[in-house]
Amino acid sequence: MSYVNLDDQHENGLITQFREHLSRAVRMQTGEAFEIFQDRKDIAWGQQWQERINGSLDATTFLLPIITPAFFRSDACREELERFLRREEELQRGDLILPVYYVSCPVLSDKAKRERDKLAQVIAARQYADWRELRFEEFASSQCRKAFAKLAEQLMEALERSEAESARAESMRKADAAKAATQPESSKKGSKEPANSSNTFQSSDGGQSIGQGKGAIGTQINNYYAPPPQDAKSKPAPVIKTEPPVLIVDEDSPSYLCHSTITGALKAAEPGTRIIVKPGLYEEGIVIDKPVEIVGDGDRNKIVIQANGEDAVLFRANNGKVSNLTIKQTGKGNQCAVNISCGRLDIEDCDISSQGYACVLIHSGANPCLRRNRIHNGNGIGVIVTLKGKGIIEHNEIFANTQVGVRIREGGSPTLRHNRITQHGKVGIDVSQAGGGIFADNDLRGNAKGAWHIETGCEARVQRRGNIE
Incomplete structure (x- = not known):
């Protein structure tokens, strides 16, 4: 779970309680423990929190960003989000980030501000769990319990897709290995990739923008900024999710x-x-x-x-x-x-x-x-x-x-x-x-x-x- 500690302090630990209730909601539906990593709970006093996050992020299946105005101002939160976007791109997935919209953010609701923040555009284009009103309710209320159950179902569905994708990838890996073992040595030599593969493209005004490739922070952001190939059919731009009146x-x-x-x-x-x-x-x-x-x-x-x-x-x-x-x-x-x-x-x-x-x-x-x-x-x-x-x-x-x-x-x-x-x-x-x-x-x-x-x-x-x- 990615969040700003000061937000949790301001809420008197309600964000921590949110994590605990969600973990129990998933366990209720699966019958198995579902641990949600949270630095306040898991990082010992005096230990370098950045080292622990760096060490655990790649092993974490999902990211639950708690979206508040402070989230977009936090370098640590932004870095965690960018790393997960890269991870989604590597796995060719689009469901590993499940935002929880906790406090209204001008950078999401204001189009001009949103256009200046690439990560805000990614969050705005995703389905999110809207907790802006529920955060004022008791977690034991029927409204909150239903919301926790729904979010738990979304986590379970994404987890099932992850397990299925992992099984498919492992099956393909074994098939490729078996094929390579029977392939003549001479046929294994192929053309090398270009030594200098650019991850950026030149914009019409001479500036560089984020482009396709391994250095991009995610295909979601690329979709906003990368121009379509000359020979490709033009695709509609992603629709930014705006707040209903x-x-x-x-x-x-x-x-x-x-x-x-x-x-x-x-x-x-x-x-x-x-x-x-x-x-x-x-x-x-x-x-x-x-x-x-x-x-x-x-x-x-x-x-x-x-x-x-x-x-x-x-x-x-x-x-x-x-x-x-x-x-x-x-x-x-x-x-x-x-x-x-x-x-x-x-x-x-x-x-x-x-x-x-x-x-x-x-x-x-x-x-x-x-x-x-x-x-x-x-x-x-x-x-x-x-x-x-x-x-x-x-x-x-x-x-x-x-x-x-x-x-x-x-x-x-x-x-x-x-x-x-x-x-x-x-x-x-x-x-x-x-x-x-x-x-x-x-x-x-x-x-x-x-x-x-x-x-x-x-x-x-x-x-x-x-x-x-």
């Missing part, structure tokens, strides 16, 4: 600081905007007609969208995300708490209820993902999938709705897995009118009229395995 919704704050309604924030939002909703009761039905993310900031039970006489959330965009909110539809009639009419909406960690037609309605070919939600106490149906709606519905608690937990009809075909569907007035899952889907590992116990109702003619469209009835 952020809007804040807080009903108690002055309007010149943030928006007082989610609808107001949606009107002002550009595609890709992240809308952060502070605790409060927002009595409005919102329409999401552009790709945005809406996330509750704080206790979900205190961040409430409540509508009467209209859908609480109506989704009409190609993609989007809603998370950590309580969504209520309190009026009678055909309205829903969440109405998904098209596209891909990810709904995660929300509490959803409705006194109308359904808690969640998926229709007209929509293909959302519902994950880890509580969908409950509806006056009608928990989830309806109809009119060729699809989607993945997993790890949800769907309970205590008046009629059925999940109803699938008119060509609907979702995938339901690892849900608990219980305490309904009729059945857990109702499939009719050319409905179908995949149902795996769901707990369907405790419904008044049983686990299933599958209409005659729909059986062939229904795949069931591992469900508890």
